[in-house]
Amino acid sequence: MSYWLLKTEPAECSIEDLAAQPTKVVVWEGVRNYQARNFLRQMHEGDEVLVYHSSCKLIGVAGTARISRTVYPDPAQFDPESPYFDPKSSLDLPRWDAVDVVFVQKFSQLLPLDEIKACPALVDLALVKKGNRLSVMPVSANEWSSILELTN
DNA sequence: GCCAACGTTGGC
DNA sequence: GCCAACGTTGGC
Numbered sequence: 001m002s003y004w005l006l007k008t009e010p011a012e013c014s015i016e017d018l019a020a021q022p023t024k025v026v027v028w029e030g031v032r033n034y035q036a037r038n039f040l041r042q043m044h045e046g047d048e049v050l051v052y053h054s055s056c057k058l059i060g061v062a063g064t065a066r067i068s069r070t071v072y073p074d075p076a077q078f079d080p081e082s083p084y085f086d087p088k089s090s091l092d093l094p095r096w097d098a099v100d101v102v103f104v105q106k107f108s109q110l111l112p113l114d115e116i117k118a119c120p121a122l123v124d125l126a127l128v129k130k131g132n133r134l135s136v137m138p139v140s141a142n143e144w145s146s147i148l149e150l151t152n
Numbered sequence: 153g154c155c156a157a158c159g160t161t162g163g164c
Numbered sequence: 165g166c167c168a169a170c171g172t173t174g175g176c
Binding site: 131 | 157158159
């Protein structure tokens with residue numbers, strides 16, 4: 001059982017969108033960075049996930065979710081209509097992967113980035129490391145606990 | 153909209 | 165394999 005943080009632009013897929021799915025499940029598609037993809041490959045069913053809102057007005061962790069299906073080829077890479085289409089991908093040789101994520105909870109208050117930055121227990125979180133642009137990153141068990149404590 | 157930081161591409 | 169140019173990310 002591992003912990004992860006997934007970035008999402010709420011204009012694309014917010015925690016509210018996750019909660020609004022009839023099945024609460026979404027395909028986590030569109031990861032187009034090899035390091036992030038390799039983290040997707042390490043995920044197990046049941047792993048817990050922080051859902052982080054980026055590139056928006058209220059930046060921070062908005063809630064949690066869970067991995068409901070482990071890695072498989074991202075269908076968007078094959079779809080010419082998709083913004084995530086990759087002409088260098090083929091069914092034989094897919095480059096990109098997806099997982100399925102199921103909504104767990106929306107925090108009563110979003111945990112803002114500056115509070116995460118101000119928390120001494122979270123200085124090693126990849127999210128707050130200088131220049132970090134990973135959209136999928138591991139979170140330690142201690143960091144997970146610290147984040148949940150901050151939301152109380 | 154700015155721009156620092158980083159990843160990718162492609163010529164050599 | 166180097167590295168300049170370019171594109172993207174994402175906070176501010």
